[in-house]
Amino acid sequence: MSVSSISAPSPFRAMRVGPMTLRNRFIKSATNEGMAKGGVPSKMLAKWHEAFAKGGIGMTTVAYCAVSPDGRTFIDQVSMNEQSLPDLRALTEAVHRHGAAICAQITHGGAFTFLPELTSGRPMSSSGGFNAVGALSGRFLRRGMNEADMEQVAEEFAAAARLAREAGFDAVEIHMGHGYLLSQFLSPMYNKRRDQYGGGPENRARFPAMVLKRVLEAVGQDLAVICKICVTEGTKTGATAEDAAVVARVLEAAGAHLLVLSGGMNVESPWIMFGSPLPKAAVEGAQSWLMKMAMRILKAKEPRTEFHEMYFLEHSRKVRAAVRMPLAYLGGVESLANVAQAMADGFDCVAMGRALIRNPALVNEFHVGQAEKAGCNRCNECVSMMYTAGGTSCVLDAPNDPALNAMPAAA
Ligand SMILES: Cc1cc2nc3c(=O)[nH]c(=O)nc-3n(C[C@H](O)[C@H](O)[C@H](O)COP(=O)(O)O)c2cc1C
Secondary structure (H helix, E strand, C coil), rough: CCCHHHHCCCCCCCCCCCCCCCCCCEEEECCCCCCCHHHHEHHHHHHHHHHHHHHHCCCEEEEEECCHHHHHCCCCCCCHHHHHHHHHHHHHHHHCCCCCCCEEECCCCCCCCCCCCCCCCCCCEECCCECCHHHHHHEEEEEEHHHHHHHHHHHHHHHHHHHHHCCCCEEEECCCCCCHHHHHHCCCCCCCCCCCCCCCCHHHCCCHHHHHHHHHHHHHCCEEEEEECCCCCCCCCCCHHHHHHHHHHHHHHHCCCCCEEEECCCCCCCCHCCCCCCCHHEEEEEHHHHHHHHHHHHHHHHCCCCCCCCCHHHHHHHHHCCCCCCCCCCCCEEEHHHHHHHHHEEEEEEECHEEEECCCCCCHHHCCCCCCCCCCCCHHHHHHHHHCCCCCCCCCCCCCCHHHHCCCCCC
């Protein structure tokens, strides 16, 4: 055992994240649940997150809560508006009953949208120009944001965070990764601006940091404010771990309470995000023919990828070396040994997606010595389940109850 692993804190010890105390170092990462038909959080969504809370997680993250109607990528995303409040409250109460914390991932899709209708024909992004993802929905062009747009979007994030507080959430996670609007600023593949918001990674982080500051001003005394970023975009012209280290420094200086370190882009490199290929079923099961087309194109580009545990470790270490603030390691955490490795490497906590979809009781089982490994086989079929009537689940289990997924959480 190395010296660092002896001095690393136990993952079962509590930790502070801004104003919040987590009962342990395990976070359920945001994984699109497919449990908010038409934007309404369902009973299935509450039941799903309750299972992670019951299973011992420190905090569970509700995926993909849209800050505005135009900020949605799909129709079936949680909408952060007054109408959702009773259902969101039912969701947070279900998690709190078991002593866990709950976080709302708040997001704006920017040019990454499959909505049939937007208020503008040209979706917003960091820069204008050809819109590869929008081309499939007939939106061939994206529009570069001006300062008034930035002001409006920053305010939408702040309003969504205030709503999260009202609904009883303990934290918000600002999505700055995977190709959504704020990631379109961080990414040199999208951001071609020549003003103070473009150029090097520090400039590209300026607008995301502005959003962070606005959210901190709105709720930072009461809620933990977390940012999810990419440690690599995994493409030739995309952002690197060196860029991520600079971005992390900017977000640390702006006052973020925790960074969740992810990687890969939904459109250009999803296999990087998962450390393994997408299943064929995820392509054929896509919600619309547009999505299906987009995913077929992606699948054709996919390189051969062999899954290995902790696949973002080398990249994430570079970010760890750059900042002192709390960091969550994410990507291929599969076993208690992986968790110990992350803690020994100086990460403050771990975020897990598929391992917990496979076994929501994993943290309790780790704790009492009943399990050492998650048992997820990385087939990634859970990705295709997002679009089924019952929503996301592990294909090794029975699917979720579609009736619960059709009922508002508070009904
Ligand atoms: C079914 C599924 C849906 C996902 N949806 C989201 C999402 O909505 N937002 C997000 O930030 N990441 C999403 N992810 C990515 C995960 O949060 C995580 O970054 C990824 O699965 C790698 O972590 P893991 O190896 O622990 O699964 C999703 C992953 C899966 C498997």
